[in-house]
Amino acid sequence: MGDTYPVVKVAAVQAASVFLDREGSTEKACRLIREAGGNGARVIAFPESFIPAHPVWYHHHPATSAIANRLAVELFKNSIEIPGPETAALCAAAREANAYVVIGVCEKIPQTLGTMFNTQLYIGADGAIIRKHQKIMPTGGERLVHMGGFGDTFGAFPTEFGPMSGLICGENSNPLAVFALTAEGTRIHTMSWPCYLGRAPLGNRVAVDSQAFAQMSKAFVVSACGVIDQGMIDRLELDAGEKKLLGEPGRCGGSVIVAPNSRIIAGPLGAEEGILYAECDIETGIQMKLRHDFAGHYNRPDIFQLHVNNARPRIYDIHGTRQPETLPDAQRVALESHLGPGKHDEADQACVLPSKMKKLAQ
DSSP: OOOOOOEEEEEEEEBOOOTTOHHHHHHHHHHHHHHHHHTTOSEEEOOTTOBSOOOGGGGTSOTTSHHHHHHHHHHHHTOBOSSSHHHHHHHHHHHHHTOEEEEEEEEEOTTOSSOEEEEEEEEOTTSOEEEEEEOSSOOGGGGGTEEOOOGGGOSOBOOTTSOEEEEEGGGGGOHHHHHHHHHTTOSEEEEEOOSOBTTBOHHHHHHHHHHHHHHHHOOEEEEEOBOOOHHHHHHHTOOHHHHHHHTSTTSSOOOEEEOTTSOEEEOOOOSSOEEEEEEEETHHHHHHHTTOOTTTTTSOTTTOOOOOOOOOOOSOOOOSOOOOOOOOHHHHHHHHHHHOTTOHHHHHHHHHOHHHHHHHHO
16 A cells, blocks of 8 residues: 555735734734634745734835834834744634644744844644744845844754745745755745835745745745735835835735646735635655655765754853852851841841951941
8 A cells, every 4th residue: 555645735825914013913813824724724824024014114214214213113012922922822723723834923032122033933733833933044124123043943844744844035045945944855845925025026036936946845835925005004104106116016915836846836816815725745746856856866965965053052151050158157156246136137148248248347
């Protein structure tokens, strides 16, 4: 009988964030997860920074302008912690949908101010967080608000269908990243894209990168794009020319699903919101890898090698244990006599700080 491989229904969610509204974007994501799961999707992909928004204002406003600074502060205030209330809601929706969910979020370090990451969150069909991926190199204006991630969040992750993977926007054309995920055996790859790329049409770039990744990895590729809505345009405070630019055909949207033979099997969508579906027969990957397995028989490890560093550097670390200085018992008794009855705590503090003991003893 031999091995059998599943047919997996996947979904690419193309939708607009509730712009810079963490709670509103989370509620919308949960609703879309339930909708896609109700339609049979087992893998559901979302756009880049869907919660709460992508920092698109840097396409239109100087980095140090008042509006850019104001929106950047709002981005931080509406970013999420992992784990946190928003991830709990997303996990509950994934469990209800019985689907793996890949969603773009703006992540902040818990209990800190100012540092954010452009992150993909991976949630299992059981409703548990599998892992996250922090974009390794922010692009353009992202660098003003996002820190680059490290190798500890890079790589494929396990699912019941075999290894899956994800990358964010421009990472999907990084040849080293593509090869690394190919070497880790990814079978379904998710791409998270923003709602637009400044003045460059989004759809063409998405199609090129999706088909190229499929050709090299022999994986199915699920590309989810954001779209522009009126609420975002109003918050960006654009002039008439910029508003017209964002309304041009091809400016946003373009979600696609691509097979391992690099053919588009669903999409592309236009500028509208919607959910794109496709049935992915994992066995197709076998047929294609028998021709070109770039991490196996169709490569030369004696010539080409790639090394990936999965360690996370530490900017601050503490070594050893801080030990308080103590006084001999005779000196402690003398100090307690000087301070008077009921002053044991002050005596202990003075013993740890000899300079204070000297002051008290004067």
